[in-house]
Amino acid sequence: xxxxxxxxxxxxxxxxxxxxxxxxxxxxxxxxxxxxxxxxxxxxxxxxxxxxxxxxxxxxxxxxxxxxxxxxxxxxxxxxxxxxxxxxxxxxxxxxxxxxxxxxxxxxxxxxxxxxxxxxxxxxxxxxxxxxxxxxxxxxxxxxxxxxxxxxxxxxxxxxxxxxxxxxxxxxxxxxxxxxxxxxx
Numbered sequence: 001x002x003x004x005x006x007x008x009x010x011x012x013x014x015x016x017x018x019x020x021x022x023x024x025x026x027x028x029x030x031x032x033x034x035x036x037x038x039x040x041x042x043x044x045x046x047x048x049x050x051x052x053x054x055x056x057x058x059x060x061x062x063x064x065x066x067x068x069x070x071x072x073x074x075x076x077x078x079x080x081x082x083x084x085x086x087x088x089x090x091x092x093x094x095x096x097x098x099x100x101x102x103x104x105x106x107x108x109x110x111x112x113x114x115x116x117x118x119x120x121x122x123x124x125x126x127x128x129x130x131x132x133x134x135x136x137x138x139x140x141x142x143x144x145x146x147x148x149x150x151x152x153x154x155x156x157x158x159x160x161x162x163x164x165x166x167x168x169x170x171x172x173x174x175x176x177x178x179x180x181x182x183x184x185x
Contacts (some may be wrong), residue, residue, distance in 0.1 A: 002126040003145065004031035009134040026131060083114040119150040 001033040131140040
């Protein structure tokens with residue numbers, strides 16, 4: 001199995017070019033996959049485990065309810081074999097405690113930290129790139145066999161490299177790190 005990517009030749013404007021001239025460049029983007037329905041996932045899990053579809057469906061619904069309830073209480077919830085998720089927020093910072101208010105919240109978000117197993121699987125998965133020229137014709141196919149590193153947002157945050165800062169004065173993630181995750185308090 002491989003991750004499918006397409007490189008499409010597009011006309012882009014570059015400042016470095018003569019007076020911001022347009023140039024054609026190949027831009028990588030993932031091929032869109034179909035969203036698997038809950039019923040398809042439950043059917044496949046039933047086939048692989050030998051457990052009835054009804055039992056898996058009931059468990060699936062109960063697990064979803066537990067994850068929502070516990071995550072909204074500030075817990076980092078482990079999803080076995082997949083990773084952990086928790087809720088957080090992006091906010092502006094203020095100097096004076098009297099200025100602290102809910103209006104500082106810019107957005108709420110879901111923070112997912114993949115498990116080591118998922119990251120290892122992604123690292124081993126090849127990438128298949130199909131290149132299309134500006135007319136939509138296939139001009140080249142490439143398949144990677146490298147083992148490029150998998151991005152680790154939690155490690156980047158520890159190094160001070162974090163993509164979640166805002167122009168309003170930084171970011172703050174509330175929530176506790178918990179089981180195997182790095183807290184971003």
